[in-house]
Amino acid sequence: MVLDDVFGDIFSSVDAVMLFSPSGSYYERFSDVDELDADFDVVVVSTENTVGADTFVELPLDFENVAERVRFGLEGSLEQGVIEDGDVLACATSVFDDGIDTVSRVRADADSHTGIYNLFAKSRADPEVIKSVLELAIELGKKGQKGKPVGALFIVGDAGKVMNKSRPLSYNPFEKSHVHVGDPIVNVMLKEFSRLDGAFIISDSGKIVSAYRYLEPSAEGVDIPKGLGARHMAGGAISRDTNAISIVLSESDGLVRAFKAGEIILEVDPEEY
Numbered sequence: 436m437v438l439d440d441v442f443g444d445i446f447s448s449v450d451a452v453m454l455f456s457p458s459g460s461y462y463e464r465f466s467d468v469d470e471l472d473a474d475f476d477v478v479v480v481s482t483e484n485t486v487g488a489d490t491f492v493e494l495p496l497d498f499e500n501v502a503e504r505v506r507f508g509l510e511g512s513l514e515q516g517v518i519e520d521g522d523v524l525a526c527a528t529s530v531f532d533d534g535i536d537t538v539s540r541v542r543a544d545a546d547s548h549t550g551i552y553n554l555f556a557k558s559r560a561d562p563e564v565i566k567s568v569l570e571l572a573i574e575l576g577k578k579g580q581k582g583k584p585v586g587a588l589f590i591v592g593d594a595g596k597v598m599n600k601s602r603p604l605s606y607n608p609f610e611k612s613h614v615h616v617g618d619p620i621v622n623v624m625l626k627e628f629s630r631l632d633g634a635f636i637i638s639d640s641g642k643i644v645s646a647y648r649y650l651e652p653s654a655e656g657v658d659i660p661k662g663l664g665a666r667h668m669a670g671g672a673i674s675r676d677t678n679a680i681s682i683v684l685s686e687s688d689g690l691v692r693a694f695k696a697g698e699i700i701l702e703v704d705p706e707e708y
């Protein structure tokens with residue numbers, strides 16, 4: 436028996452091969468695809484286009500969970516128009532070590548969008564800034580503050596308008612500073628301050644404009660999940676009132692949510708990353 440007879444089904448009539456973070460030499464194996472006039476496309480999905488792929492979809496984060504990794508990759512590919520709804524894909528990724536060792540056959544489904552791609556690709560703030568803040572919220576959610584669960588509210592982008600729709604709860608420790616998210620020392624500061632009330636306001640380029648901000652957006656017509664309260668309402672509402680996105684870590688259920696235009700566009704469990 437030839438294994439191809441059994442496993443060949445996985446590759447039969449696929450519309451595209453999706454390579455998740457391939458090494459240069461792995462990607463090279465597909466370099467003759469054009470010449471062969473193959474009837475499938477090759478798409479590289481990774482945090483960085485280190486292999487110089489022609490068709491590349493950027494992953495905002497290196498997702499540990501393989502199903503999530505594949506789902507987000509497909510979502511980005513759909514958004515970029517690299518694949519189409521209903522396309523059958525062979526997704527090659529690494530499960531056990533650094534190299535590609537696993538192939539899944541998946542059908543792209545536009546209906547099962549989570550919105551993560553939308554969060555990164557179509558927001559006003561720099562994607563790197565959003566990524567840093569999302570990572571920070573996820574990390575805070577994982578570890579809590581000295582072992583205890585913490586909540587936090589980050590408003591990213593359109594900072595001038597957000598400042599106009601909010602007021603200080605206390606002295607702003609970032610008043611005269613020029614610090615940016617992503618900077619390791621800043622992350623330590625942000626984690627420390629997250630024990631205190633209110634929201635962090637972050638500019639499009641990642642400058643921390645303020646901590647301890649009490650948001651006063653109009654909350655009319657904003658719906659949040661049952662069981663959540665003022666923090667999420669404020670986060671949702673400010674994202675509708677301005678062009679900012681809100682990244683909210685819930686102290687009560689431990690989830691990280693992102694709001695854009697008043698809607699939840701992403702919900703992740705920090706324990707899964």
Ligand SMILES: Nc1ncnc2c1ncn2[C@@H]1O[C@H](COP(=O)(O)OP(=O)(O)OP(=O)(O)O)[C@@H](O)[C@H]1O
Pocket residue numbers: 585586587588631632633634648649650651662663664665666667668669684685686687688
């Ligand atoms: N309008 C607001 N602007 C900024 N921060 C706020 C605002 N309202 C509430 N918060 C902050 O959120 C904290 C938690 O409030 P609340 O419990 O009502 O929110 P929640 O949505 O239930 O969030 P959690 O799931 O974390 O409990 C408050 O202690 C306060 O620090």
Ligand SMILES: [Mn+2]
Pocket residue numbers: 663664665687
């Ligand atoms: Mn609460």
